[in-house]
Amino acid sequence: MTTTSKPGTRGHKSQVGLVLATVFLAYLGQMTLNPVIAPLSREVGLAEWQVGLMISVAAIMVVLTSQSWGRRSQSWGRKPVLAAAMLTATVAMILFAFLSALGMQGILTGTAIFVLFVLTRGLLFGTALAAMAPTAQAYIADVTDTEEERVRGMAGVGAVQGVAMVAGAVVGGLLAGIGLIVSIGAVPVLLLLGLLIVTVALRRETRTELIPHPPRISPFDTRVWPFLLAGFGMFTALGFIQVVTGFLVQDRFALDANTTGLVTGAALLAAGIGMVFAQAVIVPRSRWRPATLLRTGTLTGTLGFLALLFDAGIPLLIIAIALIGLGIGLAVPGYTAGPTLLMNREEQGGLAGLIGATNGLTFVIAPTASTALYAVWPLLPVIVGAVIMAVVLGFVLLQSRFRKLPDHPKRQEEGVPARTD
Template sequence: MTNLEPHSTVALGEQKSQIPLLLCAVFLAYLGQMTLNPIIAPLSREVGLAEWQIGLTISAAAIMVVATSQFWGRRSQSWGRKPVLIAAFTLGTLVMALFALVAGFGMQGLITGTSLFVLFVLLRGLGFGAALAAVPPTAQAYIADVTTDEAARVKGMAGVGAVQGIAMIAGSVLGGALSAAGLITPLIVVPVLLLAGLLVISFRLRRESRHELIAEPTRVSPRDARVWPFLVAGFGMFTALGFIQVITGFIVQDRLNLNASTTGLVTGAVLLAAGVGMVLAQAVIVPRSGWTPPTLLRVGSLVALAGFALLIVIAGPVLLFAAVFLIGLGLGTAMPGYSAGPTLLVSREEQGGLAGLIAATTGLTFVIAPTAGTVLYGLWDQLPIIIGALMMFCVAVFVFVHPRFRNLTAGEPAARG
């Protein structure tokens, strides 16, 4: 039995008018992140940092996502969406402006070695990770709060994923294109994008009245029987992705024998293929299919597994692009099932905590996987890809055999653990 009812006392038309603004916030936050992705590998080599140091920087950001997501998710229900997002975008703008400055000094040789590494971890890792952690839980908790049926809930969660995918496309294009003018250019643009998000939220997003808020949102345990199978599936999917996401630039540069500037451009194109697959899934396949969350997880995990299998094969750029496209398509199909499924089983007071828990679970995968992926890549360039494929295989088996997914599909009452 699902737990769906209209939750807010605000008129539904007014509620819905806020969803595009929240999706805009998600888009701008992730556009800032994705604009950096095409250049992070060549940037590390340009400033003299090892692969594992960049992996650890990304893992530090993930640690902050894990540590703060439930806090942000619950605060979005008790403080309101607007104050949370203003705090997040203000922090993100400041730390990424400082990161651009530090990276510029690093490229000029003014800051090097351990000092540069520590600043990378503090700014791009801990600071930006804490800021980014607030955005998806705030949007997801709001969508769960205002949607009144399963199809609308899944479509709303797919919307969050779709704008993330669009941000991946736009960021890949933007970061890759700007890198042609020098690696410092995308670094300067990122805080500008975050500042734009801050202005949109400050001047356009309505602040909820006190009676719309929840004074004491409920914390959701990761051991709750209603949600932990979804968390396991999501953890496996994003761990598999984490093993290859940070090393994509290295794969491109080493397999295709490219220089640093060309690597940024081609890596942007490869990430663009993943983004196209993700947007196609979440903007077209998910809304039109009408599939339940378990079905989305099953279909998506199988498609992503096929992409990982192709990525293992070294056969030139065409197969590389096809593999990454399938991974994006598969994960884009599975993600709304992962994020929407457990929201159908919990109360309104738990939605903020659940949204934070889902974001924390996703972040947890990037605590270890990027560092492990870069270290393993240094040992053997195929090893992190093979491990990612094995993880995705385990996810596919799990979502087919675990009774939680069979029960939800059959519409049986949800257990409370």
């Protein structure tokens, strides 16, 4: 039996801004590193598959810990969860920056630097990042009353991630022009700033606002699985090109390491702009329902993948990546908000964690698979990504669940247990 305490956070919506600011800084740290991962790996002598495996380890930790983080955000409160996560992320990336410096100087090489990269950027940072989106999504589900508010709130979580992608591409790309180690060293500074915001400014919930025993949500729950399947497909497709973009840029246009960082940063900037435009402009103004957002977004993303197949210069590559970002930006609020309309308040933390785990699972598979496919033929991961996105488009067009959403979020009746299967 779950608790039936009434939402106590509805009078404190100012906390949403602080939660989103923390999510922004966590993802900004991650995105600042993205433009330099490919050239860094080649500077320290790592193979493409080793980079993919490092990112897959981080994704494994997201899968293993996301639902736990989401439920703990309801039972412990947002502040303790975010503080623990930001502290872990900061320590992990301080160590990663130190290891990178040793690797670039030739002091640490081979298996040793690979294993240490996996432990810091993979295991520790992946565990910390897993807390961010589920905590924010569970909180927004807790303080919104209508479908429109819920969709806009979930779009806000996606928007700060998109802004982080834009800012990270700019910061990471520009700092890479100075030196790769400068970009890497900026990451723990950003994370430390997020930790300070949480510890100094974020209010801790009162006992009455917390839910002592939030239920675990099954991925096979009939209210949830169609959305999880659609999200899994979308993020798998995205993962197939996200990691290899740097390699694709360097090899397709024969660029050096620093220029690769700049061009990759520009491509990621375009994706971020597309995502932010979708979630900050199109989603709030269109007032589209979750199913419409999913269908429009996956169609747009499919077109972006098809454009990426053509080697017609840097501008077309950037346009293709921007279309993919726009498509994902449109689809994600539908994917994250849709199932929350069917769940009780006590279930929102478990649901948010399950969504985070689903997203993480795609990055267990996609980075390793895409880098392995890239070694066979550079276009192969792009082709596979396009096929997956097209399949998702067909699924969201045909699956009946996407036509049967209520107009208002579900409220649990007094004394009625939450459904978990």
